[in-house]
Amino acid sequence: MIRFSLFGPILVSLMLWLCPSGPPSDGRPQEFRQLTSHGATDYHPVFSPSGNEVLFTSRREEDAALIRIAFDGGDLTEVPIGLAGDLYSDWHPDGRSIVFDARDAGGPPDIFRFWLESGELLKLTEHAGMDGHPSFSPDGHQIVFRSTRGGNGDIWIMDVEGAILRQLTHHTGGDWHPKWSPDGRHILFSSDRDGDADIWIIDVDGSRLRKLTSMPGVADRGSWSPDGARVVFQWEGDLWLVDSGGGDPEQLTDLPGREGNPAWSPDGRPIVFEADISAHIHLCIVRLPML
Numbered sequence: 001m002i003r004f005s006l007f008g009p010i011l012v013s014l015m016l017w018l019c020p021s022g023p024p025s026d027g028r029p030q031e032f033r034q035l036t037s038h039g040a041t042d043y044h045p046v047f048s049p050s051g052n053e054v055l056f057t058s059r060r061e062e063d064a065a066l067i068r069i070a071f072d073g074g075d076l077t078e079v080p081i082g083l084a085g086d087l088y089s090d091w092h093p094d095g096r097s098i099v100f101d102a103r104d105a106g107g108p109p110d111i112f113r114f115w116l117e118s119g120e121l122l123k124l125t126e127h128a129g130m131d132g133h134p135s136f137s138p139d140g141h142q143i144v145f146r147s148t149r150g151g152n153g154d155i156w157i158m159d160v161e162g163a164i165l166r167q168l169t170h171h172t173g174g175d176w177h178p179k180w181s182p183d184g185r186h187i188l189f190s191s192d193r194d195g196d197a198d199i200w201i202i203d204v205d206g207s208r209l210r211k212l213t214s215m216p217g218v219a220d221r222g223s224w225s226p227d228g229a230r231v232v233f234q235w236e237g238d239l240w241l242v243d244s245g246g247g248d249p250e251q252l253t254d255l256p257g258r259e260g261n262p263a264w265s266p267d268g269r270p271i272v273f274e275a276d277i278s279a280h281i282h283l284c285i286v287r288l289p290m291l
Contacts, residue, residue: 035073035272035283042283043261043274044088047071049095051266055079056283057087066100071270071285080119085109088133093140099124101132101145111145113160124162136160137180144168144178144187155189157204168206175200177221181244182228188212188244190220199233201244212242213249221261226268234260239273239286253286 036042040060047054051071058067064087066079081087083102086109090099096116101109104123108130113122125131129148136143140160147156150167153174158165169175173193180187184204191200194211197218202209213219215235222233224244231244237258242249253259257276264271268288275284 041281045272046263047265099134138184146176188222223264232262
């Protein structure tokens with residue numbers, strides 16, 4: 001069963017903001033704002049551990065680049081990684097380094113770690129298969145990622161030096177976009193192992209695989225709330241919420257264009273996501289009410 005969200009005011013604010021008539025003028029606090037407004041495509045956003053910045057991928061030039069922007073807007077800073085690719089990224093919990101996937105020689109993507117202050121770049125994987133979609137563990141000691149090194153797209157775990165690799169999922173279907181739970185005990189990921197793509201959860205030791213959503217089409221890009229109680233994800237061009245223990249998904253957004261790639265902030269209220277606004281993909285932020 002699918003339910004409409006309890007966050008009705010957010011849906012109304014979002015619709016009013018994006019309509020040509022502009023935002024509401026009745027003095028209500030805005031629950032939504034647009035973070036980027038460039039004519040290029042901005043995507044793959046993720047909050048810094050402090051919640052003060054958002055790291056994202058942008059195609060403002062010929063090649064994609066990793067960009068940092070303050071949560072409250074302002075100037076943008078390009079991260080000088082010197083590599084190209086889809087650049088799906090994540091922050092280390094200490095905020096000093098990032099991990100991302102990229103191509104350094106035109107082949108399949110590998111996973112790299114980059115230190116923001118020193119500019120040190122470390123290549124963590126090198127394989128004929130595709131390695132991508134990295135996510136740091138909460139303690140910063142491990143990285144979960146997607147890899148085709150086993151002949152199929154499965155979820156793997158390695159340490160932060162790129163060693164001690166362990167295959168977590170084993171299935172002929174595809175598994176992708178893994179995210180570590182805030183308590184470090186579970187991995188959230190997308191999979192089409194049952195036909196349609198849905199959100200799944202598995203324990204870090206490979207046990208207790210369970211299906212979180214059962215929706216036709218593609219449910220993807222799950223992101224944990226900081227307390228691990230809820231998951232936000234994209235489905236059919238909108239954002240949805242579901243309890244991490246299971247239940248009926250609730251719709252969060254309902255805009256004319258497509259919304260996707262949501263990422264929860266460390267304090268639990270703002271969610272950053274990409275939205276199709278006037279034929280351009282921008283980053284936007286929705287702030288959930290206190291419950």
